[in-house]
Amino acid sequence: MPELPEVETIRRCITPAVIGQKVTEVIIRNPNLRWPVLPTLSDCLREQTISAVERRGKYLLIHCGHGTLIVHLGMSGRFLLEVVNKPAEKHDHLDLVLSNAKMLRLNDPRRFGCALWTEESPLLHPLLRDLGPEPLTEDFTGGFLFERSRGRSLTVKEFIMNSRIVVGVGNIYANESLFAAKIHPTRPAGRISLQRYNQLATAVKQVLQTAVEQGGTTIRDFCDAAGNAGYFQLELQVYKRAGQPCRICGQPIQTIRQAHRGTFFCRKCQR
């Protein structure tokens, strides 16, 4: 479900409600996420105060007194702020009960997400330490993409969806960014000029920034922690628009598959 804008939307939504709150109880209903939830997670977290909620790529980092809970929402995960007595429903796998009588509830039908506890710096965790730069920082530039892509034959779409190259760009925003940069998604990453990578880096930043401002993209079921849908789906130019006219030139949007993911593009606008 969530790419960078959706995770950032959730982060902003939960932050004011959880900062300074103590975790009074942890309820694990189903520990079988992508990696097993630590059976002793409750002992790790109980009575600790949440000091900050950060985001690294698509990971949420919930900083507590003596460690950090690293949460990834996978493909179908939601993080919802609920009142403590709300009955659990299907796929409600984990609750963090807070001292303000609210709780953070993780719901994830496909269970591709995870909730990991670390007492080290989370940025050094094996899942995070090799991640590429944040796209909305100045570390992420066309020059960076150009250098990292030299000699590589994979397609530019697969290249920018690789979190070791740049974090947070999933299938929706890869499609949208390539359209905004007028680059054909199947072009080999190693054969794209610096000038065009400058356009692509600018497009990625602009698309993600706008999506954050719109509260993310709600295609089916994304919502923030308060249950609000996003609005960026109204701005989509190509994603899920196969056969519909390009908003620039009117040609029908094409769809193909790349690495088992749906790709959408305009044959005329993107070269």
Place this chain on the structure above:
DNA sequence: AAAAGGACCTGGTGGC
């Protein structure tokens, strides 16, 4: 080292 494909899961949709 890089590329390709499978693996992990549930649920929704569309065709017959």
Place this chain on the structure above:
DNA sequence: TGCCACCAGGTCCTTT
């Protein structure tokens, strides 16, 4: 109504 194939906001791991 049922059954089946295929698709879905991700990404790690194994094999080539």
